[in-house]
Amino acid sequence: MRRYQPQDFETKWQGVWQEEDLYRASDDPDDPRPTYYSLDMFPYPSGDLHMGHAEAFSGGDVIARFHWMRGFNVLHPIGWDAFGLNAENAAIKRGVDPKEWTYANIEQQAASFKRMGMSFDWTRVVRTCDPEYYRWTQWLFLRLFEKGLAYRKNAPVNWCPKDMTVLANEQVIAGACERCGTLVERRDLTQWFFRVTDYAERLLDDMDELVEWPERVITMQRHWIGRSEGAEVEFTVEETGDRVTVFTTRPDTLWGVTFFVFAVEHPMVPDLASMGGSWADVEPLLDKVRHTPLTSREAADTREGVPLGVHVVNPVNGERVPAFVAPYVLMEYGTGAVMGVPAHDQRDFEFARAHGLPIRVVIAPSGAEPPDPDQMEAADPHEGVMIRSGPFDGTPSPESIGRVADWLAEPEQGYGRPAVTFRLHDWLISRQRYWGPPIPIVHCPACGEVPVPDEELPVRLPEDVDFQPGGESPLARHPSWKFVACPRCGGEAQRDTDTLDTFVDSSWYFFRYCSPGYEDGPFRREDVDRWMPAEQYIGGVEHAILHLMYCRFFTKVLYDMGMVGFTEPMLRLMNQGQVIYGGASMSKTKGNIVEPLPFIERWGSDVMRLMILFANPFGDDIDWALIQEDMSHRPGVSSWMSRVFAAVGDAVERGSGAAQPESLVRLMHRTVKGVTRDLERFRFNVAISKLMVLTNEIRAALDAGGGALAASRALVQMLAPFAPFAAEELWRVDFAEPTSVHVSRWPSFDPALAAEDTATLVVQVDGKVRDRLEVAADASEEDCRSAALGSPKVRAFLNGSEPARVIVRPPRLVNIVTGS
């Protein structure tokens, strides 16, 4: 009997595939096959691969192999997101050089990928820490610099005291560093930014093209961008005559303003506090906010705040209202100052109550009397009709909002205008760390910020440097590296000593895959046009905002520069589930990381892949602790593989002379149809279950003395994307095929044979199943009706009464309604 012994052949085929160069994507423009770019999010080389990688890449490999077999010219590349804190911290912890550590891990992971049978095109490997790669990262930075999209400014930024570097807003989760979990601090520093906010509108609008992205990712990005429509209104400080602008989404409530609030960090605050005599009260607040991280202000009490001692004049009615400073107003959003409308904003309401400020209702619920402010228990943010609002009395919302905004901008008024505000901030890209691409800028006392000329790229990372983090960039500590002549005037100047955020590297790597090794630019336009946008992108949902928004931004910038012909890089996005352990995510600190290699050594790579993909839907989390329970004996899929080998072996032995029973032929066609559909929808678990059913039916046919050769061939071919080694072994050894199963054509099905020939007619009485009858698949409505009414069981339930109604859905169902 043919036995399943994966140890005997998995590494053998791995070597053969490598020799045969099986998965090379073709750049031949005359290649008639349609292209298919199957892209997996590239890994961080911070150790060996873990089960999470195994899941994501197993799924991606199924998709790639499936498309090869369906006749596509597939681009399925791999690379490493090799710069960044992740690798650097791990290296420092072990006291080794980040470079050595990173490249060693890349070797390790590459070997593991090969052991898992991944169908990568190994000629296109991209490593972001290679000088040949980061040369182009720097080149792209300079293009953004030229366009004014990369700029330096002094701003309050998030600082991770453990990692000793600044972080982008997106890298701060609930006030803590995304990488190490340390609470971030706030610092005022001069840093490099990418002007992502210039693209906020397009990042939103182009979401229409992302129809095959998960709704939750779109929603998360939309929320993160946070577009709000409203108006800017200029108030005047009574004591100084200075203008101060607020942003509001409710200009229709302008006549309800009873106070005014500045953010604590608002630049006018110190002067106004001095003038108003409130400095003693304001200073502690300032002090406190300065030591609170930007992103963890949620604890701030809405009632907290102090009067400035000055007044602000509302332009629409000339009223003077008291000005305050309060932490609930954020400097980072809008203009850093708000008008207080306690009747219609809950935060303003709470603040007004705490400070004894008047509440004036200016929006009446339609058709109702406005409430008495003294009786109100909360603000009323709802729509209604404007009252006590001068020229706008009687105007109903929501159109009142736009009308007031437009009115503000009219020449007679001129103290406001319609405005749009975003939550999105510019992307902070400089890092005070070693392991990243140096920012290719020279600071010249005479010329200012001077780009390093393209021909001098890459600006190489010095290797003889103390890379321990220390608050300023390790590059700044190098004795000589930073001292250069100004490229413009030749005078003494210094290199920028910060490095680029690793998310810059990962924002364009998928372009580089299209033109690996290209030396005249980051990529060749014709290559990118051939392969992109990528048909499929697979990776974890943890990148929903950061990476997936940055790479959309980069693509739009490249489009504007005429370097690519599309504005969205990936058409379809799939988020695989996480592999967790005992209900919790795997992590090094918990010590519950499961690595695939021990499992592979014991059961084989194919069994591991099948196990993961069969366990549950691809998008759901897998608890590895539950899988281990199932392994107290032998993984179910391993037993299945044994049955496959035995059955296929027997089918080959019996040969083509033995006829396949018709039921098996039909099942085979049905299975091809179903599995093809399932693979198009990432329904791997269901597809595998169908292959199991087919295996069982092949076994039954053989046991009954029949043949099963064609069905076995189809089974092996459909197995190929899931269990590439086992399928290859059966294909080339048992079926004695000269070429790989992975370049064979995906089996086709005959729709007529895939259809059921007989159907089970379910007969219900009043919706309850009372009988099941076999009928022809093409039975008519009348056939079904009379068969159902003729059923003795049904008669018994009808008990002689006439059916009130009979619903017939041939050939599956008859429902007899008695009407009693």
Place this chain on the structure above:
RNA sequence: GCGAGAGUGGCGAAACGGCAGACGCGCCGGAUUUAGGAUCCGGUGCCCGUGACGGGCGUGGGGGUUCGACUCCCCCCUCUCGCACCA
């Protein structure tokens, strides 16, 4: 608070508005075998019934639409994830 998603056997899970629980694990019974993390056969949602080819109940809870609802609509509960004083 806002947003997204999920709730089905002992477990992982299936199910174009039409046979709920495919497939697999586990468990029970049997076969085979000098014994293996083996293989094969049968059974396995719950309750009643000696047994059915018998009856009833069953997809978080409550309503609704429909001849018919795991599926569609409304309300509620629970869980997961994301955002969170965004003016």
